[in-house]
Amino acid sequence: MALLAPLMAEDWKLVWSDEFEGDSIDREKWGFQVGNGFYNYEARQWIHGWGNDELQYYSEGNAIVRDGKLVIQARKESLHGCGYTSARMRTVTRQGETLFSQRYGRFEIRAKLPVGQGLWPAIWMLPDDNAYGGWAASGEIDIMEARGQEPGKVLGTIHYGGCWPANVHAGGEFVFPEGKGIDHFHTYAIEWEPGVIRWYVDGKLFSTKQFWWSTSKRGPNGGEKPASEAELNPWPAPFDKPFHLVLNLAVGGRFLGPPDPTTPFPAEMEIDYVRVYEKEGGGGDPAPRGEGELPFK
Numbered sequence: 001m002a003l004l005a006p007l008m009a010e011d012w013k014l015v016w017s018d019e020f021e022g023d024s025i026d027r028e029k030w031g032f033q034v035g036n037g038f039y040n041y042e043a044r045q046w047i048h049g050w051g052n053d054e055l056q057y058y059s060e061g062n063a064i065v066r067d068g069k070l071v072i073q074a075r076k077e078s079l080h081g082c083g084y085t086s087a088r089m090r091t092v093t094r095q096g097e098t099l100f101s102q103r104y105g106r107f108e109i110r111a112k113l114p115v116g117q118g119l120w121p122a123i124w125m126l127p128d129d130n131a132y133g134g135w136a137a138s139g140e141i142d143i144m145e146a147r148g149q150e151p152g153k154v155l156g157t158i159h160y161g162g163c164w165p166a167n168v169h170a171g172g173e174f175v176f177p178e179g180k181g182i183d184h185f186h187t188y189a190i191e192w193e194p195g196v197i198r199w200y201v202d203g204k205l206f207s208t209k210q211f212w213w214s215t216s217k218r219g220p221n222g223g224e225k226p227a228s229e230a231e232l233n234p235w236p237a238p239f240d241k242p243f244h245l246v247l248n249l250a251v252g253g254r255f256l257g258p259p260d261p262t263t264p265f266p267a268e269m270e271i272d273y274v275r276v277y278e279k280e281g282g283g284g285d286p287a288p289r290g291e292g293e294l295p296f297k
Contacts, residue, residue: 012277031093055252062087076265088248101242106277113182114267118259119148120250136167139238151181156199163223172207195287210290
């Protein structure tokens with residue numbers, strides 16, 4: 001199946017942004033997640049390390065506005081039993097009130113990322129509510145994530161499928177020209193339309209997805225993969241609901257391993273701006289599901 005073509009710049013209208021021009025974080029736009037994990041109400045248990053065995057404790061004090069940029073700092077310091085601190089911000093308050101979310105659009109962030117073993121900067125999106133079930137039945141969109149020890153590339157990924165452990169993912173990677181890695185400012189973006197998501201770095205398209213699926217099927221041990229089309233949520237679920245933004249700098253975890261003596265601290269993730277656009281004329285009808293292997297075929 002042919003991939004849908006990217007839209008032109010004139011097809012998008014700016015609807016929300018933060019240029020970080022003041023001297024403090026705008027609490028009408030951003031909230032914080034604090035700690036080293038979360039409570040999983042479905043499993044009725046505390047999940048340490050945010051589900052990834054991360055080593056940092058997230059604190060509000062690790063994010064500041066400096067010289068017109070948001071700066072998220074990872075520090076090597078002990079706090080509440082963790083050996084590192086950092087910050088995780090989202091367009092949702094700490095009490096769970098959504099400050100901004102959107103279904104479909106262009107989401108664009110200009111950022112400079114830290115380099116070093118065990119540093120995990122990410123710009124991503126989560127659904128406002130788990131309409132199709134717990135992670136990842138209701139989806140996750142990773143606009144950009146990077147391993148600090150691999151400064152020459154970034155990844156763009158979607159997580160979907162069923163609730164854990166029936167979750168799956170798909171993505172692509174962008175490789176920078178020599179000497180122009182993540183420690184330089186780059187513009188990271190997705191264009192999300194009904195039935196298609198495209199990833200860009202500095203205006204260069206590097207990944208397009210038109211295939212995914214979602215099921216709410218559950219068993220005694222969590223999510224289960226569907227046995228037939230009848231057990232799938234209607235296309236283009238789960239990427240047909242509003243999602244909010246998340247910005248964070250993690251330390252360690254299964255994705256990239258722990259820091260080592262060469263890792264520089266404090267490490268900083270700098271964000272020049274966050275801009276969200278919507279398509280002129282609305283989202284329209286969803287594109288057909290692209291080619292891919294459904295779990296029951």
